[in-house]
Amino acid sequence: MKNGTLVVFKKEMARFLGDKRLFFTTVILPGLMIFIMYSIMGQSMSSLVKDSVEKQYNTYIVNMPAVVSRLLEESNFDVTEIAENEIDGTKDKLKSKDADLLVVFPADFEKNIASFGQEGREIPYVEVYYYSSNMVSSAAYSRITALFDEMEQGISNVFDVNPDTENTMYDVATDEDTTGTLFASILPMVLLMLIYSSCMAIAPESIAGEKERGTFAAMLLTPVPRGQIALGKVLALSAMALLGGISSCVGTILSMPSLMGDVMESGDGMSISLSAYTPGDYAGLIVIILSTVILFITIISVLSAYAKTVKEASTLVLPVMLLVMFAGLSSIYSSEAKTEIYWYLVPILNSVQSLIGIFARSTGTVNIAVTAGVNIVVSAIGMLILRQMFNSEKIMFAR
Amino acid sequence: MKEVLKVEGLTKSFKLSKKQQKLENTDTKIKTAVKGLSFSAFEGEIFGLLGPNGAGKTTTLRMLATLIKPDSGDAFINGTSVVKEPEKVREKMGFLTSELKLEEFFTPNFLYDFFSDMHKIPDDVREKRKEELFKKFGIDKFAEVKTANLSTGMKQKTSLVVSVAHDPDIIIFDEPTNGLDVITAKVVTDFLLELKAQGKTIIVSTHIFSLVEKICDRAGIIIDGEMILCDRIDSLTKEKNLEDLFFELYFQRKGGDI
Ligand SMILES: Nc1ncnc2c1ncn2[C@@H]1O[C@H](COP(=O)(O)OP(=O)(O)O)[C@@H](O)[C@H]1O
Ligand SMILES: [Mg+2]
Numbered sequence: 213m214k215n216g217t218l219v220v221f222k223k224e225m226a227r228f229l230g231d232k233r234l235f236f237t238t239v240i241l242p243g244l245m246i247f248i249m250y251s252i253m254g255q256s257m258s259s260l261v262k263d264s265v266e267k268q269y270n271t272y273i274v275n276m277p278a279v280v281s282r283l284l285e286e287s288n289f290d291v292t293e294i295a296e297n298e299i300d301g302t303k304d305k306l307k308s309k310d311a312d313l314l315v316v317f318p319a320d321f322e323k324n325i326a327s328f329g330q331e332g333r334e335i336p337y338v339e340v341y342y343y344s345s346n347m348v349s350s351a352a353y354s355r356i357t358a359l360f361d362e363m364e365q366g367i368s369n370v371f372d373v374n375p376d377t378e379n380t381m382y383d384v385a386t387d388e389d390t391t392g393t394l395f396a397s398i399l400p401m402v403l404l405m406l407i408y409s410s411c412m413a414i415a416p417e418s419i420a421g422e423k424e425r426g427t428f429a430a431m432l433l434t435p436v437p438r439g440q441i442a443l444g445k446v447l448a449l450s451a452m453a454l455l456g457g458i459s460s461c462v463g464t465i466l467s468m469p470s471l472m473g474d475v476m477e478s479g480d481g482m483s484i485s486l487s488a489y490t491p492g493d494y495a496g497l498i499v500i501i502l503s504t505v506i507l508f509i510t511i512i513s514v515l516s517a518y519a520k521t522v523k524e525a526s527t528l529v530l531p532v533m534l535l536v537m538f539a540g541l542s543s544i545y546s547s548e549a550k551t552e553i554y555w556y557l558v559p560i561l562n563s564v565q566s567l568i569g570i571f572a573r574s575t576g577t578v579n580i581a582v583t584a585g586v587n588i589v590v591s592a593i594g595m596l597i598l599r600q601m602f603n604s605e606k607i608m609f610a611r
Numbered sequence: 612m613k614e615v616l617k618v619e620g621l622t623k624s625f626k627l628s629k630k631q632q633k634l635e636n637t638d639t640k641i642k643t644a645v646k647g648l649s650f651s652a653f654e655g656e657i658f659g660l661l662g663p664n665g666a667g668k669t670t671t672l673r674m675l676a677t678l679i680k681p682d683s684g685d686a687f688i689n690g691t692s693v694v695k696e697p698e699k700v701r702e703k704m705g706f707l708t709s710e711l712k713l714e715e716f717f718t719p720n721f722l723y724d725f726f727s728d729m730h731k732i733p734d735d736v737r738e739k740r741k742e743e744l745f746k747k748f749g750i751d752k753f754a755e756v757k758t759a760n761l762s763t764g765m766k767q768k769t770s771l772v773v774s775v776a777h778d779p780d781i782i783i784f785d786e787p788t789n790g791l792d793v794i795t796a797k798v799v800t801d802f803l804l805e806l807k808a809q810g811k812t813i814i815v816s817t818h819i820f821s822l823v824e825k826i827c828d829r830a831g832i833i834i835d836g837e838m839i840l841c842d843r844i845d846s847l848t849k850e851k852n853l854e855d856l857f858f859e860l861y862f863q864r865k866g867g868d869i
Contacts, residue, residue, distance in 0.1 A: 219728040227716055426712040429678060430773075433711070434729035435701040605679040 216436030220444025224418065228452050238413050238452060242406060243459030250467035269352035270310070272302045275317040277325075283359060289313070289352070306343040313352045314341040328367060400567035401540025402464065403457075404560075407501065408536045410456030411508040415449050416525035419516035423608065438602035442513075442595055450502075450509045457501055489573070496570050496580045503587035504563040508536075510594035517601040520610060539564045549574055556582040559590050615781055615812040616652040616675070620684035621645055623670050644670040646836040647684065652781075652812050652829070657803060659827035660816040661857065667836035668816035669708070672785050675814065676706035688781055702730065707774040708785035715759035719750050719769045722758065723776055730777035737776075744772045748798065764795040771799065781812045788822060800826055820854045832857060834864055 228234060271289045273280070274296055284291055294302060296316075305311035316339040318324070324336045338360060342353035422428040431441055512529050519525035539560045549569030556562040562583040569579060601607045624643040627635065635642065645667040652658040660668045673679045675686050677697035686693045693700050713722050720741075727737040745751040748768040753761055758769060775782060787803065788796040803813055803826055817823060823830050824844060830853075831841035839860050840847070847856060 214728050214731045216729065219725065223725050226721065227714070231716065422714070425714075426710050427714045430711045430713065430726070431729065432678060433676060433701060433706050434726065435698045435731075436729050437698060609673075609679060 216434075216440035217444040217447070220431070220436070220441050221448045224445055224448030225451065227418075228414070228448070234414075238410060239455045239459050242410060242456050243461075243463035246406070246460055246463035247467045250464065254467065267348050267351075269312045269348065269355070271313040271315065271352065271356075272298075272305075272311055273315045273317070274299060275319050275321060276315075277317055277322045279322070279325075279363070280315075280317070283363060287359075289356070303341060306341060306346075306349065309343070309346050309349070312342070312346065312349045313356060315339070315356065316341075325367060397544055399464065399571050400543040400564050401537070403461065403501075403567060404504065404536050404540050404563060405533075406460035406464075407453065407457040407505055408508055408533055410460070411449070411453045411505065411512050412526070412529050412533065413456070414452050415509055415512040416516040416519070416522050416529065418445060418449055419513050420519045420522045420525035423517070423519075424521045428608065432602065432608065439595070439599040442598040442602055446506065446509055446513055446591075446595060446598070449513065450506045453505045453509055454502065457505060461501075489570075493570050493573060496566070496577075499580060499584050500563055500566045500570065503584040503591075504560075506591045507559060507563075507587040507594075510591040510598070514594055514598055514601065517598060517607060536560055543568045548572065549579075551576070551579075553579070553582060555579075557586055559586060562586055612656075613654040614651050615654050616658075616686065616688055616814065618648060618650050618671075618675070618684075618686040621648040621671060621674055621681045621686060622683045623667075623674060623679070623681050644836050645674070645681075648833070648836070648838050649684075650831050650838060650841050652814055654812055655807060655810045656828040657807050657813040657815060657826050659823040659830035660814065660833060661818070661820070661823050661830050661853070662816075662833040663818055663861075666833045668833065669785055670836075671833075672706070672708070672783050672814065672816055676704065676783055677701055678706075702777070703780045705774045705777070705779035705782040706785075707771060707783070707787070709789060710785075711770070711774075713758050713766070713770055713773065716757065718755050718757055719745070719761075719772070720754040722769065722773050726773050727776045732777055740776070740778065744775070747802075748772055764792060767791060767795055768798065771802065775806075779811070781814070782806060784813065784815045786817055787815050788817070788819065820852070820857065824848065824853055832860060834861060839864065 228238075268288045268290045271284070271291050272294050273291055274294055276291070276293050281291070299314070299316060302311055302314045306314060318336045318338075321336055321338075324333065327333050340353060340356060340360075343349040419428075422431075432438070511532055512525075515528040515532070516522075516525040519528055542561070543564050549565050549572060555565045556579045566580050566583045569576075622643070623645040624641050625631075627637070627640055627642050631642075632638065632640070648667075648671055650658070660671065662668050670679070674681050675688075675693060677693050677700050680694060685695075688700050688704060691699050691703075717725070723741050723745075724737065727741070732740075742751075745754055748771070750765065750769055750772060753765055758766060761769065782803075784803070787799055791799060800822070803815070807813055815822075815827070827844055829841070829843050830847065832839045840856075844853075847853060850856075851859075
């Protein structure tokens with residue numbers, strides 16, 4: 213016996229897979245774009261970092277003490293000594309990026325230091341000026357303050373912290389953990405936005421479009437129940453959106469090494485490793501993405517069924533896009549997944565939290581199950597609404 | 612003679628939006644498009660709904676086709692209510708209007724299969740019927756051409772063929788020759804006569820008198836959503852031709868001014 217849902221599903225898939233351009237723009241393009249975009253971003257970021265690390269820093273120093281002069285001799289601080297009356301002019305140079313750093317020592321600095329430990333000694337100020345909009349200047353600033361800290365500790369060694377960085381790994385985080393927090397903070401939002409835009413690219417066209425062009429009514433003339441038509445459409449659209457989502461994921465994952473790897477390596481040797489994730493993590497990921505895709509498609513389908521034209525539908529789905537974005541932002545501010553169950557009862561927010569959990573490798577199976585369950589229940593309600601809408605002549609045949 | 616269609620007091624009104632009120636040039640918020648319409652159609656006949664634009668023909672046919680629901684009244688197709696069992700009605704009914712379009716992305720072959728499958732027609736029956744129909748209308752040569760690339764006439768023939776893919780007992784056709792070139796119009800009217808010969812019941816709506824005189828066995832004249840007169844064509848045209856009869860009725864009703 214032929215099943216109406218299946219017949220509609222097959223037709224929608226034939227429409228999608230048979231249209232090379234549509235297939236390219238919804239499946240191939242998102243992944244490709246992401247890969248290219250992120251790779252370029254990664255490249256330029258790492259070259260920026262490299263630049264600022266390896267560059268010579270144009271450094272101006274007032275009242276340079278001999279200790280500092282010795283300290284900076286074999287570094288990439290390119291030191292020019294200047295007088296106190298040149299301070300203001302040099303600050304302007306910082307702004308025009310003609311200088312990277314300005315350090316002002318008090319005139320009696322060396323005498324003061326020599327009197328260390330005596331009663332009534334005034335603590336000297338060392339002022340370091342830099343220009344934070346200039347990457348090189350910022351890098352120079354953090355390098356020199358670190359140097360000065362070291363110097364200060366050398367003078368007044370009360371105790372040492374982490375003295376043996378050569379032989380001891382003081383950061384107990386493994387590569388896997390590092391991967392986790394990085395992924396957890398940016399990926400959920402990126403992923404959900406990409407999935408939502410995939411859904412947005414196909415559902416309004418398939419529902420509002422068919423309504424607008426008058427091809428929907430022909431389907432409504434057949435004995436297939438409206439609920440089956442709704443289900444067939446939602447399932448087919450979800451399958452397509454899922455392909456788009458997978459493509460985005462692949463693009464993101466492939467570009468990860470160049471996006472974050474280089475940056476991190478030039479930092480302190482952390483690296484990104486995909487082997488951090490277990491099959492269980494991947495299974496959770498698939499469950500969450502799949503249920504979220506179905507939810508998004510259902511929401512967009514309901515909005516598209518309400519709209520009279522594709523254009524109107526595209527406008528109606530934008531506010532939901534903002535909701536997804538805001539929900540996603542919560543992952544950037546906290547890279548830890550919430551543990552309380554109520555976070556997982558709110559659609560969209562629950563997907564964000566579950567994804568954070570999966571990427572940070574700290575989720576409970578219960579939370580994932582709750583998220584998937586909530587998404588499916590809400591989608592089912594959406595599907596019932598959609599069926600009612602397909603049954604409503606006011607909505608389907610509005611003038 | 613078997614009564615295939617029985618229409619009983621169909622009534623339908625629409626809420627008019629501000630914009631529609633302006634278009635219709637009226638202050639009333641409710642437009643009653645069809646008012647208590649009743650008629651019957653019998654097996655093996657072509658029944659014509661004749662009326663001017665805005666008379667309520669399309670609205671009536673859409674109610675029969677189960678696309679919209681009447682406010683009151685009902686219609687029965689072989690005893691099945693269009694209000695209570697719309698899905699069962701759709702199994703045995705074909706509906707064709709220029710507002711229904713085919714998805715231009717697909718080929719006639721695909722569309723035919725799709726609609727057959729929606730009607731759960733077994734594959735072997737489908738293939739046999741498709742071959743016959745495609746050949747009859749010359750679609751066979753274009754079966755694998757995207758509908759978007761077909762000529763207007765070929766598109767219309769495809770629509771026609773697809774709408775009868777499930778071999779319906781009753782075929783409802785809104786303005787069957789509207790917008791067709793003379794050749795395609797002839798193909799369509801010949802097909803209607805052929806369906807009639809097969810014992811099908813056909814309901815057409817039109818504002819063209821000659822079409823009614825040529826193909827209809829019986830006709831109802833509707834003006835402002837009301838059935839003014841309904842009879843066999845030979846009785847209607849006993850004294851004067853259909854056009855003269857129509858205008859006489861029309862002026863009687865509208866008080867002489869148009
Ligand atoms: N969906 C609708 N909303 C508002 N008014 C409608 C709607 N459908 C039809 N009408 C109005 O009902 C009347 C009858 O229309 P229709 O049945 O299309 O007439 P016909 O097919 O005989 O030309 C017209 O005045 C038309 O404007
Ligand atoms: Mg009409």
